[in-house]
Amino acid sequence: xxxxxxxxxxxxxxxxxxxxxxxxxxxxxxxxxxxxxxxxxxxxxxxxxxxxxxxxxxxxxxxxxxxxxxxxxxxxxxxxxxxxxxxxxxxxxxxxxxxxxxxxxxxxxxxxxxxxxxxxxxxxxxxxxxxxxxxxxxxxxxxxxxxxxxxxxxxxxxxxxxxxxxxxxxxxxxxxxxxxxxxxxxxxxxxxxxxxxxxxxxxxxxxxxxxxxxxxxxxxxxxxxxxxxxxxxxxxxxxxxxxxxxxxxxxxxxxxxxxxxxxxxxxxxxxxxxxxxxxxxxxxxxxxxxxxxxxxxxxxxxxxxxxxxxxxxxxxxxxxxxxxxxxxxxxxxxxxxxxxxxxxxxxxxxxxxxxxxxxxxxxxxxxxxxxxxxxxxxxxxxxxxxxxxxxxxxxxxxx
Numbered sequence: 001x002x003x004x005x006x007x008x009x010x011x012x013x014x015x016x017x018x019x020x021x022x023x024x025x026x027x028x029x030x031x032x033x034x035x036x037x038x039x040x041x042x043x044x045x046x047x048x049x050x051x052x053x054x055x056x057x058x059x060x061x062x063x064x065x066x067x068x069x070x071x072x073x074x075x076x077x078x079x080x081x082x083x084x085x086x087x088x089x090x091x092x093x094x095x096x097x098x099x100x101x102x103x104x105x106x107x108x109x110x111x112x113x114x115x116x117x118x119x120x121x122x123x124x125x126x127x128x129x130x131x132x133x134x135x136x137x138x139x140x141x142x143x144x145x146x147x148x149x150x151x152x153x154x155x156x157x158x159x160x161x162x163x164x165x166x167x168x169x170x171x172x173x174x175x176x177x178x179x180x181x182x183x184x185x186x187x188x189x190x191x192x193x194x195x196x197x198x199x200x201x202x203x204x205x206x207x208x209x210x211x212x213x214x215x216x217x218x219x220x221x222x223x224x225x226x227x228x229x230x231x232x233x234x235x236x237x238x239x240x241x242x243x244x245x246x247x248x249x250x251x252x253x254x255x256x257x258x259x260x261x262x263x264x265x266x267x268x269x270x271x272x273x274x275x276x277x278x279x280x281x282x283x284x285x286x287x288x289x290x291x292x293x294x295x296x297x298x299x300x301x302x303x304x305x306x307x308x309x310x311x312x313x314x315x316x317x318x319x320x321x322x323x324x325x326x327x328x329x330x331x332x333x334x335x336x337x338x339x340x341x342x343x344x345x346x347x348x349x350x351x352x353x354x355x356x357x358x359x360x361x362x363x364x365x366x367x368x369x370x371x372x373x374x375x376x377x378x379x380x381x382x383x384x385x386x387x388x389x390x391x392x393x394x395x396x397x398x399x
Contacts, residue, residue: 323371
């Protein structure tokens with residue numbers, strides 16, 4: 001099996017895949033435009049930030065699996081993969097600590113004006129009085145929008161700084177909030193009204209795109225702090241500029257609307273030219289610890305797929321089978337039994353949506369469960385029951 005790694009990953013990832021007996025083609029400098037020409041003959045494609053567009057799936061006739069060595073899959077055309085029956089998986093939670101650490105690096109840098117301190121010192125200037133005016137973090141209320149792995153890690157560190165935590169998340173229950181010692185609110189607007197600092201940890205979906213609007217930002221107190229290490233598209237850029245210029249909003253960004261395609265390049269987003277805006281180079285997940293954890297997870301995913309056919313962290317499986325009926329076939333474990341069952345269903349135009357066959361101790365008998373698109377007529381069931389080595393057949397409406 002041939003594996004193509006089209007991004008920079010630690011040597012431990014390559015060595016782990018090779019230890020599974022796989023052929024690894026390591027080409028970290030491949031671009032999104034070059035990728036379609038590189039995938040013929042590849043079974044598993046591993047990327048980090050390189051985009052995987054529809055032409056990759058059209059050319060990758062041997063592709064079984066695409067793995068994003070990171071938390072999201074927004075750089076992958078998941079729809080195109082699903083249309084060709086190709087698994088897409090990611091590595092959620094493996095960079096949560098790294099991103100949470102950067103949140104507090106940005107927050108502390110903003111509060112203590114670290115960049116300005118360093119710039120003045122390097123210029124031979126001493127302004128102790130000016131830089132002694134930090135507000136401090138203890139007792140200030142931190143609002144977290146989105147309470148997944150990163151949000152939880154941020155909350156844990158906020159408690160260590162003595163910051164009360166308020167959370168807005170559709171998935172957070174009252175019981176979970178009490179256990180985590182955080183307060184839950186019902187809306188993003190309420191979160192902004194309540195908090196001195198807001199940290200964004202929402203996934204990018206049609207519902208969250210541009211969710212941080214003028215109206216949302218106006219709810220923040222004057223001089224508040226907004227940290228975004230999630231997705232630039234969550235925030236209305238024009239509204240953010242106005243909030244910085246008119247309301248003294250202080251901002252820490254690790255993500256931008258216009259980022260260079262590669263690791264190096266020219267950066268021209270005007271937002272970082274504004275006073276009180278701090279930025280980093282989309283490095284939230286880029287610690288050695290996080291990269292090694294992600295590399296280990298990539299190897300685990302490939303190993304599970306090679307050895308069992310299962311794909312951990314798969315993001316594009318149908319959550320509910322379209323099969324409305326379930327047929328259970330008890331049969332002897334013999335060659336051709338299931339082929340005859342499937343042939344009978346095909347002759348009568350009944351689509352099989354899912355199949356699972358379980359073998360019992362001794363490998364004498366088995367039970368096959370099939371999800372069907374239509375209920376088999378009595379004559380179809382009779383035909384299947386008469387098939388050689390079929391012992392019993394049941395049909396019911398699927399739950």
